[in-house]
Amino acid sequence: MNTKEDPVAETSRHLEHTEKTRLLSTSRSVDRGLRIGHPKAASKARKLLVMLSCVMQLFICNGIGYGLSVMYAELVVVLDAKRADAALVQSLNMGLSAGAGILFAGFIKKYGPGICIVVASVTSSIGLFVSCFANGIGLIICFTGVLTGLAMCVCYFASFVTISLLFYKDPGFYLISMTCGTSLGQFIIPLFFEIFISQYAWSGAFILLSGLCLNCLQFGLIIHFSRDFFYKGNVQNNKSLRASAFCDVSLLTDYLIWILWSNCFLLALTANVEAWFIVDHAVSIGLTRESGSLMVSAVGLGNLIGRIIGSAIRLKCTKTPTVYHWIYLCVLTAAIHLFVPNVGEVFPLILACLATGIAMGTTAAQAPAIMFEASGLDRYPQGMAMVNVMYGIGEMLGPLLGGMVKDLLGTYDLIFYIASGVSAYMSVSTIVAAYSIRRRVLWTLPIKRFGIGLCMLWELYWDV
Template sequence: MLYKMAVENSAFSLDDSMTESTRLVLKERNDGIIDKRPRKVSHTRKLVVMVAGLVQQFVSVGLGFGLSIMYVELIAVFDAKRSDAALIQGLYLGLAVGTGIVLTGVIKKVGPGPTIIVGSIVACIGLFTSSFAQNLSTIIGLTGVVAGLGMSTCYLSAFISISWIFHEDPGFPLVCLTIGSSLGQFVIPFLYEYFISEYHWSGAFILVSGIALQCIPFGVIIYTSREYFVKSDLNNDDRKDSSTCEGYTVLLKDIVLWILLFDFLIIALSGNVEAWFIVDIMTSRGYTRESGSILVSALGFANFIGRVSGSTLRFKCTKIPTVYHWLWLCPVIAFGHILVINVVGYWGVFAACILQGAAFGMNNSQTPTIMFEASGLARYPQAMSMVNLMYGIGNLFSNVIGGVIRDSFGQYDIAYYIAAGVTILITFNSAIVSCILHRRRRREVQYDSLK
């Protein structure tokens, strides 16, 4: 009604004393058309949406990392090759993280809330029906493909909804959002271990399918917050290329984006070797599966500490590009890879996992902000979908390549050394990006001084 009156009278004055629930911000553009802006969002609403996004990350990523426990069990149950069993976890995380690039347009059109609800149901069906599988190939299809595709909408929708509701400055909230995945990596492997011990692998699939359904109520919360979303900055020219295709075209013209995407791909190929294979490594050294499961959760806990530290770092260092921090983080990650495979003794491996997990968590926490700084609000869904595609490809092939290396050479050492070398390469690439960004910032300062 208020909007109709504004159009008819060509004017509408807003009283600052109006309540938040009734306020509409109307802005008249240069062409005389009046835009209807979303309602002003309260801090409570922002917090609720943030919690909903954290749950999406917790479930979608946590279920994937928990499959490293199932990996060892299924090898024994079906007498399978490691390269074959690795496809379950690889496909799940590859699709859950990487297929968002084909769903970006759907999420932007339908909204993140409904896509989360549908995706959660599809993932539940895939995991539940895996319980009745008679062979490994069926589990690969149901868990790896069906559940992975279902969770892909939950994963990407979390980033999009946070960027839309914290549209004024989403850098810090986006870093905080990644904490959900480390919490999932910490908690859910414990649940896998307990479920397998008590109810066998088939019963474990039934129980973890219920975890997937936990995304639904939080998807409803995101859906009810849709009126607060801002999808582009209407004060600048981002409107002109905020559509999906145009956004991709603009982004792919930037050399910085190409370097960053390459870095995201190779760090996804190398960064998770501990999470993928530490259980198998420890069992091959004579330890129990439960001991390996503790190390997976330790990695998740360290990852959580790293992401909290990354959030604090982003909050304190707002005046420098976030990619600068990769110059010192990547060498630490490389050192962690070397330690994990060379340290003798359980507690030595435990300490090495803590070091690598914390550094890798801090590194990963900064990815969404790095891309937001490179793309802007209007093109951020497209930019993040491309990042997720790189992560998806990396997660798929790193898992399979590691399994092939183990089948071929009888150990994982080569995979860890490759991971260390790749991480050093990312350090050099980050230095190149930092130099380019420094020159751009200096030109912007010079331009502003001439105005």
Template sequence: MKEETEKIHLISKLKEDRQPSKGRQLIVLMACMYMHFMSLGFTVSLGVIYVELIRYFDTQRSLAALVQSMYQGLTNLGGLFFAGTIHSHGVGKATILASVSGAVSLFMSSFSVNIYMVIILIGLFGGLAMSVNYLSAFIAVGWAFTKHRRTALALLTMATAVGQTALPNIVELIISEYGWSGAIIIASGLVLNSLPCGLILYSSESYFTRHKHVGETEKLPFCTCQSRVDVAFTLFMVVCAVFPGTGAVESWFIVDLTDLRGYGRQAGTVLLSLVGLFGLIGRMGGTLLLKIRPSTRAAIPLGVSFAFFALGHFTVIYFVKYSTMLAGVIFRGISVGFIMCIQPGMLLELKGIDRFPKAVALSNFLSGSVQIACGYMGGYIADLTGGYEIAFYIATVVAVGCSACLFIIQALLYRVTQTIGVAP
């Protein structure tokens, strides 16, 4: 009996220590990148559809803005509700179910007879479904890579930028031929393509590295705010809560802003896609930084990036010329690319891999909650004042505040490393 028990323990240990090959890691990363491409990457395309929804349903901007802000917000915050289920049943099954549900909800929305149906089917159900894919991708990459984990997470975020670059132009072309409903039908098919990604993750779950004492880890307090690291984490959660909501003003409203300034929807779509393009460049720069300097503290490059993020907001709204709006888009795109690339590494640095899924879910929950409110408020400001100036200036001030918070976080972490005698 004792020999049998030892044999079972040995087999269990061998399975636990099973490591994925580089080829499998690459396949998992590519599958997760497509999931981000169509989850959060699709959000920016709703900025093009936003203009058409206002015209088609003759509705207020505040209501039309709820479609994109609710979709993006729930894509972020919904993961907190499903984090336990994903951890218990695996990322593969969760992705398969979410991909089918998301595709069906988007397809049904194309037959909507009023703006409220669009809000419910795309904003609510579509956002919740995509939140599962968005969080599952982060978790799968974190489990698949034991080495170069921060670099892999940075590469994952690049898929969002690719989606934000390519999808707005694709949606613009489809709207010109088939209208907004035709664009949504095609998008539903692209979402359904995430189903094979779920199958890849399901077949790879036996290779994922999880913590060997999960039960013990979950009993430990997540954040007590009794140490400098906990205070730094709390500050970073504040940053993660406020900047995605106010910082999304370009993604949500730059097409309508460009149209209101007389340049037309297509010119606005070009600016919107350039936000994604320069965001991709920023992510590439952030990934290169993490590759060259893997031990670099994330707080300093994040603080600098937020300063340029604020400059981008200010330039877009203060200067009316199309060329200066383009300059603002460049600042905004590159800076947010750095931010989104380095943000997962900051969470990993503050909480470690054991608490990383919970930290990502909490960060996404906070940012998603604020995004839903900010989208409505941005549209309401436009309805009330006839423009988006106030919304952009608020975003500028928030970005400056986030930059200050990151430098405070760096100071706190520096004190910690000095206390334990490790160079920062």
């Protein structure tokens, strides 16, 4: 009796898994023979320690970049700097820390993520420390914006590499959980900025922040001394992966992928306008800087809540394409952007910032799954790498353009209205993307099944 499973059914289920797989499910890839040997088995305590080390990398790196919105309002006043120039500090720092990691991927692979984090933490600390001696905004742009931003991108990117190497059998859950460090940093570190500036002025705050960055060093050492437990793949296969990592022409000719990349760019460009400008906006309408700092922290808290909600939505709505959720989330975000410039009291603005953080966190948490559903298993690494690049470019340009609008018009109202319009456009373009993904699932899969069926019939004919 032939107990072998029907190849057509088996292939069909594989195709369905490819179209609607769970986020970053890489266990099958590992099981297909990519390994040349199992690494040492890590204990639960070591896994937890490495996990916490990676969470702290995101906590510090993203938190400092996010908290620069508090420093932005202070530098405008103390150094009498143009808002466009002061915004360049944060835009460069956040943009480079998010999107420049691809430049250092070779170093991380060659020397290991732990050593790279150690070097990067010292470099980022130097950049912040030198900024305290600045007499103008230019030195701060160079050292905090560029040097510290480039160093932080190494810590940020190496954390994802570390998790994928240690939890190589199924890293998806751990990668999602690790991103909570970003939201925690965005919630807590802006409060540190406010305390440091209030007690030690802006120059003393840079010194204390440089010490905070050095905490990445000890966690980098923990990661480095756990390297024996990291997954090492087949050397020949890794060479082929490196050769094709950024050369998939089909991505560049796929209009659906470009729609999603554009939406990711627009999300990074406009979704954070409250976080970037709410402190200076609060001061400009007669509120205190302290209340503005609370609003920034409210965005960070909402971001954490939103990421948890986004993960829950992804786990519960497994049969619904993830991109569908962006349609109503973008409409909700557009409504919140419209609300902010039309209120002038502290408590409503704090609630608006909390709602903004929830909407943004929920939206951003689903981006990796959306890209997977659009690109498929084979093209996912390249597609997600470009998503990070789009995020970096958007976060670099957003504060700069917003500061220029404020310098020209003297108010931030137009920025919030533009952000609302962009969110509405993203909802419409997401409908187009959702239709395209649905058409691929409904038409591509039956066509592939039909082709496989013909091949099976041909083989049966020759067997007879």
